[in-house]
Amino acid sequence: MRRPPASRVRPRHTAGAGLVVAVAVVAGACTSPGGPETTDEPTATVSVFGPWRGTAADAFRESMEPFEQQTGIDVVYTGSGDFTVDATRRLEDGDPPDVVVFPQPGLMSDLAERGYLVPPRADVAGIARSSHRQGLAEAAAEATSEAGILYRLNVKSLVWYPPDVFTDRGYDVPETWAELETLAARIQAEGTAPWCLGVESFEASGWPATDWVEDIVLRSQPTDVYDAWVAGDIAFTDEEIAEAFTAFAEITLATGRSFGARRGILNTPVGSAQSPMFTDPAGCLLHRQASFQADNLGPGTTIGPDGDTDVFVLPPTSTGTGPPPLLIGGTFASAATDTPQTWSLMSFLASAEGSAGWVERGGFLSPHRDVGPQDYPNEFDARVAQLLADADIVRFDASDQMDPAVGSGTFFQAMLDYIATGRLEEALTLAQSGYAQ
């Protein structure tokens, strides 16, 4: 790609000392155009608003082509880098797209409760129920209060690492929590920060740290504690959750544990947190991040045991013989208008066909029963699908399901404060305070 032409800089006007810059808002977005309106009849379009940009947005657009060919309806996708704020404002301002794709079911159910979304029609919900793997449709319906349909899955309990550096330094992939601790200590002793971590993500800054805490709770506590915490029946200030916060701090916030230390963690965008792993010498060697991290890797970066980076599952803390628990995330689609083309697209998104193009392209974990590991185009996608199929304990991301005031509000802020100050009590109280709002 060519570099942009010269920046044309207009001298800033000075309107006296009274004018001050109060806020700087940084955001990004991308949009695909509608179809060419060359015929006399206007082309029907259906607008979709979601969080994907770049590679993921391209993949979604491409996977909508069969729908456009079958129905003659053009799908116009707009992706926002500041999705939570933009989606909420669009709906509140009475400017809804036809379909909204949510990475957080909690936000979706909140907006549905406030009347901004239209619950899936029975036929659409039926398609999802009959096509999704057993248990998944019900879990998704519960997580979303039936405000939308599950579209894409991701496995969050993964640790990304550079296999070549592991081989050179004689490291083994850890299979227990104790081995992970030993490995991290060894990496640190040999002069490298073990963990890559960055939590900057516009209004959603802090979410990777909430995932860390959730993974630790899911591993260190019985699942009913996790479920009760999600439901708000166990408080952040309770011992079980406080212990997970402390464990997170010991692993990632102690001196020398993360690349860039506390300031670096707070200022590094989520998408580029793994970058120091690929410098020479590597700045950090472990990065706990979901399967969708594949979207953030640079072009040409290969995944696999012989690739530039590979993954292992965040090990269990117990010594049981079963597979480790998996924290998963989902992307959900919900209707915001009640038009024939909206329901036509929603039916497509609920079916396996609605994501077949993306599965084929790679980087998409399907919730559909008929899509097995053999249907994925690469070893990484197939392996993640197999992990999900084999797991005994699977839970949706906790913060995504909590009331947005907590799940994408005070929980995020608490993690940012905790990373900045290390003060546990204040962070726990702040996280819990969202329930009182």
Place this chain on the structure above:
Amino acid sequence: MTKPARRALSPVGTILRGRSDRSPMSEEERQAVIDDLFVDEDARGPYLWRFYVLLVLSTLIAALGLVADSVAVIIGAMLLAPLMTPILAVAASLVIADLKALVTSAAILVTGIVLAVGTAAGATWLGLGNLTVASALPAEIVGRTEPSLLDLGVAVAAGVAAGYVLTHRRVLSSLPGVAIAVALVPPLATVGITLELGDADAAGGALLLFTTNLVAILLSAITMMRWAGFAPPDVSKRATQVGIVVTLALLAAIAVPLTVHTRDVALEQNFSQLVGETVAELDPSSAIDQISADIAPNNRATVDLVLTTTSASPLPAWRLAEALATETGRIVDVNLRVDVERLDAATAG
């Protein structure tokens, strides 16, 4: 119908056939030009030493001028730059069909090019690079990374002038003007600076500009030398014709990327203008502080934008992206920063 006894040659025919209706240069005049351009083997050491010293100095001055965004300093470097001599020597070698002189001149030219790029890259690595960043290059550098057909026109005219001055020694005082017009060292310094800053696209643009200048000067100078009767009567006409055809082919090869480049620049300027109009329509209270637009292949466009607004609800990036996508039919990516300005009651009075 009878043919005229002697068919008049067209100017192009005159040049290609190596004939001129004008009197050919005298042997003394030809020798004076050859003395100017070619160095005897025993004097080559001191000549090369002077050539490389001048080249390094002029590149350093050009690099400093580019980073300082100073036109005057860059012009100083152009006047000092010695690259024109080996280029004209290559042209003259082709005209007089002297293979040995051609190899020697081309070797000096190529080593000079490499040295100039290396000098600018080295200076950037040593500290000059700390004064600028790849994302906000001075206008003098950016201007040299976006060559267009206009640059080709300038280079052709300057090459003609160079050939004319060389073969008409009474107008030698015009040579500094020619040196400024063709500007060989600043593009090479730009290649070195941008390479060291890791901006390969910009370096490619600057290299295209240099190559454009180089090829255009070669072609024009060869043409002018032929026209002035610089080729000795005994030279093989076929040899000189091959020289011209090769240079013409090179010129055509340069014209293709330049045409594409010129079209892209025009597209991006139009797109930037559309962004400005769309912003004004969507949020009249905002003003554009910075804009850079890039039209990429695959029907995509990217806009990086800094806006200042007094509006309480600033323009969201998605709305601008949507409007631009609808208008252009492209997939549009918008990276937006909005500075919200508010009146400070305490100081506004």
